[in-house]
Amino acid sequence: MAFGIRGCDQMNLFADIRELVVAELEALMASGGLPSGLDLAGVAVEPPRDAGHGEMATNAAMVLAKPAGMQPRAIADALAARLMADPRVAGADVAGPGFLNLRLQPSAWQGLVRDVLEQGEAYGRSALGQGRRVNVEFVSANPTGPMHVAHARGAVVGDALASLLDFAGYAVTREYYINDGGGQVDVLARSAYERYREANGLSPEIAEGLYPGDYLIPVGEALKAMHGDRLLDMPESEWLAEVRVFATDMMMAMIRHDLAALGVEMDVYSSEKALYGTGQIEAALERLKGLGLIYTGVLEPPKGKAPEDWEAREQTLFRSTAFGDDQDRPVQKSDGSWTYFAPDIAYHWNKVERGFDELINIFGADHSGYVKRLKAVVAALSENRVSLDIKLIQLVKLLKGGQIVKMSKRAGTFVTLRDLIDEVGPDVVRFVMLTRKNDVALDFDFDKVTEQSKDNPVFYVQYANARVNSILRKAREAGLDVSDASLSAAHLAHLGHEAEMGVIRKLGEWPRLVEIAAKGHEPHRVAFYLYELASDFHGLWNRGNEDDSLRFLQGDTAKSQAKIALARAVGVVICAGLGILGVTPVEEMR
RNA sequence: GGCCCCGUAGCUCAGGGGAUAGAGCGGCCGCCUCCUAAGCGGCAGGUCGAUGGUUCGAAUCCAUCCGGGGUCACCA
Numbered sequence: 001m002a003f004g005i006r007g008c009d010q011m012n013l014f015a016d017i018r019e020l021v022v023a024e025l026e027a028l029m030a031s032g033g034l035p036s037g038l039d040l041a042g043v044a045v046e047p048p049r050d051a052g053h054g055e056m057a058t059n060a061a062m063v064l065a066k067p068a069g070m071q072p073r074a075i076a077d078a079l080a081a082r083l084m085a086d087p088r089v090a091g092a093d094v095a096g097p098g099f100l101n102l103r104l105q106p107s108a109w110q111g112l113v114r115d116v117l118e119q120g121e122a123y124g125r126s127a128l129g130q131g132r133r134v135n136v137e138f139v140s141a142n143p144t145g146p147m148h149v150a151h152a153r154g155a156v157v158g159d160a161l162a163s164l165l166d167f168a169g170y171a172v173t174r175e176y177y178i179n180d181g182g183g184q185v186d187v188l189a190r191s192a193y194e195r196y197r198e199a200n201g202l203s204p205e206i207a208e209g210l211y212p213g214d215y216l217i218p219v220g221e222a223l224k225a226m227h228g229d230r231l232l233d234m235p236e237s238e239w240l241a242e243v244r245v246f247a248t249d250m251m252m253a254m255i256r257h258d259l260a261a262l263g264v265e266m267d268v269y270s271s272e273k274a275l276y277g278t279g280q281i282e283a284a285l286e287r288l289k290g291l292g293l294i295y296t297g298v299l300e301p302p303k304g305k306a307p308e309d310w311e312a313r314e315q316t317l318f319r320s321t322a323f324g325d326d327q328d329r330p331v332q333k334s335d336g337s338w339t340y341f342a343p344d345i346a347y348h349w350n351k352v353e354r355g356f357d358e359l360i361n362i363f364g365a366d367h368s369g370y371v372k373r374l375k376a377v378v379a380a381l382s383e384n385r386v387s388l389d390i391k392l393i394q395l396v397k398l399l400k401g402g403q404i405v406k407m408s409k410r411a412g413t414f415v416t417l418r419d420l421i422d423e424v425g426p427d428v429v430r431f432v433m434l435t436r437k438n439d440v441a442l443d444f445d446f447d448k449v450t451e452q453s454k455d456n457p458v459f460y461v462q463y464a465n466a467r468v469n470s471i472l473r474k475a476r477e478a479g480l481d482v483s484d485a486s487l488s489a490a491h492l493a494h495l496g497h498e499a500e501m502g503v504i505r506k507l508g509e510w511p512r513l514v515e516i517a518a519k520g521h522e523p524h525r526v527a528f529y530l531y532e533l534a535s536d537f538h539g540l541w542n543r544g545n546e547d548d549s550l551r552f553l554q555g556d557t558a559k560s561q562a563k564i565a566l567a568r569a570v571g572v573v574i575c576a577g578l579g580i581l582g583v584t585p586v587e588e589m590r
Numbered sequence: 591g592g593c594c595c596c597g598u599a600g601c602u603c604a605g606g607g608g609a610u611a612g613a614g615c616g617g618c619c620g621c622c623u624c625c626u627a628a629g630c631g632g633c634a635g636g637u638c639g640a641u642g643g644u645u646c647g648a649a650u651c652c653a654u655c656c657g658g659g660g661u662c663a664c665c666a
Contacts, residue, residue: 050609059608062646072646096609097647142666182666272666302592302663310663326592326662333664340666368594369661394595395660436603439595441659443602448615455615456628463628474625528604531613542630545622553625567625589628
């Protein structure tokens with residue numbers, strides 16, 4: 001994979017060496033060593049899978065062999081000779097089918113440690129995004145109840161993705177779309193009204209279809225505090241609108257509180273309801289109509305098993321079949337009112353109009369059927385200027401005592417996000433939710449994550465950071481100056497053992513990892529990287545048990561400072577990575 | 591039936607054109623007079639669901655099929 005876009009002052013050793021390789025290839029083209037005009041986009045400089053293959057590898061010779069009409073070996077040899085002239089390069093060997101394996105001078109790697117200390121947690125930041133404006137819409141849970149575990153995963157993934165993109169140089173907006181315009185908020189209002197009756201000493205009638213959860217009791221009480229018994233004798237038509245607003249506001253306050261407990265802070269809350277009556281829906285549809293994508297028609301009966309009460313209706317439809325959808329989609333119900341899709345069209349038009357370059361939506365997997373029509377809308381309305389990526393979050397299976405915890409909102413037995421946070425803490429919730437790709441179902445085993453055992457990757461990474469801090473603490477007690485300024489001035493040539501170099505190389509991969517994860521919208525890669533870095537560090541730590549020269553605290557001050565500099569650099573990157581994931585770095589674990 | 595996701599070690603999962611496919615758990619064998627053993631090292635364990643195709647090169651891309659899950663009219 002190639003990484004063409006580079007920041008100007010960001011430190012990224014892999015990118016630097018790739019630039020060197022490209023420059024030398026261009027020089028070869030200019031001097032006739034290679035045919036001119038070759039496309040170098042496919043040239044990559046990557047960490048080899050096997051450390052025995054050197055420290056960096058480039059596929060240049062293999063990629064260019066065919067277009068250049070040359071043997072890979074000939075290209076690799078010519079390139080190797082030129083690369084060796086660079087002071088950073090210590091070795092360049094042709095291997096395998098044409099890989100050019102590079103070794104760098106130890107000083108290049110040692111310098112990387114200094115860079116990490118000088119840049120601190122900014123190390124790994126990228127200019128990849130070039131300030132492009134990205135809107136990440138996530139959570140968007142209906143304002144009808146508290147957040148539960150299924151929402152939590154979307155919240156964590158969205159928030160971490162937003163942080164990741166920020167780290168990679170995008171201008172990010174976190175946004176929540178409040179579905180407060182549909183029938184479900186009427187149901188909420190009726191449910192709250194029953195709790196209001198209850199608060200006034202009457203027995204509530206929670207009919208089938210209403211929300212039975214206890215969380216509405218305080219809403220009923222608050223309604224009583226505000227209205228006394230004034231609403232009791234009114235017909236629904238008179239109290240519904242008012243109770244609806246009141247209850248949705250309280251639900252949103254609760255959701256914001258839940259999000260805050262998880263460490264999620266939105267920049268923008270957009271309201272579905274606020275789109276009605278403003279002409280925005282009509283304007284967006286008019287624009288689509290101008291593109292020939294809106295028409296009046298009758299849908300075919302659904303394929304497969306047809307619902308018994310299906311009947312043909314004439315509706316206003318969006319021609320999503322023109323974008324690969326299997327059916328055109330209604331924007332208006334047969335009674336003329338809008339479907340949920342209509343305000344969503346307006347909402348996405350609104351996002352386009354606000355000037356975002358990229359849109360990302362985090363949806364539950366049950367919305368998979370919604371993806372094509374929404375992408376179609378954004379493509380059409382923005383004339384393909386704005387991209388829309390929809391990440392579907394698969395289910396979270398909660399396990400407790402080896403049993404699956406069944407959740408039913410209707411039965412009121414769902415596990416809330418708050419329950420989860422109270423039991424295991426926000427850090428564990430966040431990290432565990434990020435240890436899986438978004439499109440794979442996730443088992444959240446209560447027992448394992450509360451055990452704080454090594455089954456739990458959160459503690460493994462935290463422990464590495466705690467060990468770093470332990471070293472710093474001991475060093476300070478011994479009277480050493482371990483400020484970053486002092487450590488970055490350390491004589492880093494004392495670092496050189498293979499176990500140490502392995503850790504440094506892993507640190508060198510961080511900027512590259514950030515860019516890969518950001519490009520793919522894959523925050524889970526950060527979690528896995530941190531685990532690997534922690535693993536390398538734990539390994540180095542234990543080498544100190546058998547080989548005194550690999551301990552971080554040495555009898556010699558200069559040596560100690562060099563070793564501590566490495567440990568501190570590990571801590572810096574762990575903290576930066578955990579920062580992206582929204583997990584608190586723990587300084588001490590006992 | 592259409593669409594989406596998944597299928598990699600006994601289990602849970604990374605890797606998603608590149609070299610001998612990795613980790614954790616579980617199993618077996620080792621490592622604390624010494625910076626935190628919540629840790630580390632080693633061994634055993636694989637037709638990367640199947641078959642074709644593209645490619646110098648496929649676990650990775652394409653096609654078809656087989657399993658598993660999700661979803662599918664005026665709900666949101």
